[in-house]
Structure formats: structure tokens, C-alpha cells
Amino acid sequence: MIGQRDTVNGAHFGFTDRWGGVSAVPYEELNLGGAVGDDPAAVTANRDLAAKSLGVDPARVVWMNQVHGADVAVVDGPWGDGPVPRVDAIVTAERGLALAVLTADCVPVLLADPAVGVVAAAHAGRPGLVAGVVPAAVRAMTELGADPARITARTGPAVCGRCYEVPEDMRAEVAAVEPAAYAETSWGTPAVDVSAGVHAQLERLGVRDRAQSPVCTLESKDHFSYRRDRTTGRLAGYVWLD
Ligand SMILES: [Zn+2]
Secondary structure (H helix, E strand, O other): OEEEEEEEOOEEEEEEOOOOOOOOOOOOOOOOOOOOOOOHHHHHHHHHHHHHHHOOOHHHEEOOEOOOOOOEEEEOOOOOOOOOOEOOEEEEOOOOOEEEEEEOOOEEEEEEEOOOOEEEEEEEOHHHHHHOHHHHHHHHHHHOOOOHHHOEEEEOOEOOOOOOEOOHHHHHHHHHHOHHHEEEOOOOOEEEOHHHHHHHHHHHHOOOEEEEOOOEOOOOOOOOOHHHHOOOOOEEEEEEEO
16 A cells, blocks of 8 residues: 655655555556546546545545656645646645545655745656656755755656666767767666656755655566556555644
8 A cells, every 4th residue: 555655744655566455457456547548437536545545535545647748837735626736846835735646656755845835746757757747846845945955855756777778879969968878788788767867956955865666667566666566556656744
């Protein structure tokens, strides 16, 4: 259910694994993604289960329509009726409102400045790393009074740099923007380490209190991996303030 969680000065961070939900194969069990072909009733049940396990109100969780971009939305409550905006980061200054990010190999990024009461969730895959979605999220937090030096950052389970094989030119293109993402697979071919790239971006912004999940989604049977399974579920990362 909740594979990893911690609390820092009233800011809560949680990352799910794939177990403890009601979805059938190939989304078993705790698929939290609503756009992957799973039964919508199962996804709703899973979102309720995960929220309950975290101790948050499922009606006070904000999800995104993620499109591998760098757009950020500032929210003060769940979306109303109508389509969910296409953004890859959300920021709030509303205590008790949980922000959620869906992933299956991409990097889920959770940020909080508990002193000023601002949190953010961001979805950083390879395109998001290059587009700068994480710096954009930090900028949006700063505009609400956050100080990067006070921000706590957590990145969740993601495909690791030794598993994420890409063509040589793609590695070069990513490394030109973010050298820390340059990697090689365990079998010696070009790769990208998105988590390392995200942490390098955060470091440059002055976010020093950071932790990275040791879990590689592609290597872990307890996590969904798009690159491994193609048709599969989505994990979620949640951040909120007391
Ligand atoms: Zn790996």
C-alpha cells in the first residue's frame, strides 16, 4: 500500500507501491491512474484505500492530467466540474489539501516548505527534466513565499539510470541540459538517470534537504513499471501539510 512515508515539521510525504488494492491483472492491485484502461470503479476504490491508509480525505486530494510538460497550477482545492488541467506540477498553500502525482518509471517529486505552509507535487520524466518542470514548481512555491533553503524534497520510486536505456543522441540531448542525468545501463549502453538530474536541478536551486527513493521501478516487482510491462498501473506520491 504505502511503501514509503515520512513527516518533516508537519509536512507529510507518501509513496505507494502496487499492493493492497482491488484492480485486476494487469493493473493489480493498487492502480491509482485513471487513464490507463483500468475499471474506473476500481481506481476510485483504490484512491479511497490509499487516502485512508495515509490518513487523508480522498475528497481533498488533487490529481493532475499529466502531459510531460512544465506547466504548473496553483490550487486551493480539488478541481471543480470539467476537464482536469494539463499540468505536470501543482502547488498549494492550503493546509490539509493533498497533492498527488502519478508515475510508473517517471520521477514523482514532492516538495514542502512547512514554515510558510507551501507544498508542491511534480511529475518529472525525461521530457519534464529537460523542460524544467521541477525548477518551475520551485519558482511557483517561491512566489507563494517559500524559501528553497527551507524546502524539503522527496523523490519516489522511478526507473534507475542503470535500467533506463535510450538512444545515444537522446542521452546527449538530455545531458546537454542536465549533465547529471548522463548514465550508462548495466549492460553498457547509453542511458538517462532522471532522478539524478532532478536532484542536480534542486541542488542548484538551493534545495539541500533532499532524499531519493532507492527503489528502481523496473527492477522491483512491488512497483508498476511502464517500460517493463507497457500496460500497467500507476503509483502515486502524495504531499500535504497538517
Ligand atoms: Zn534499475
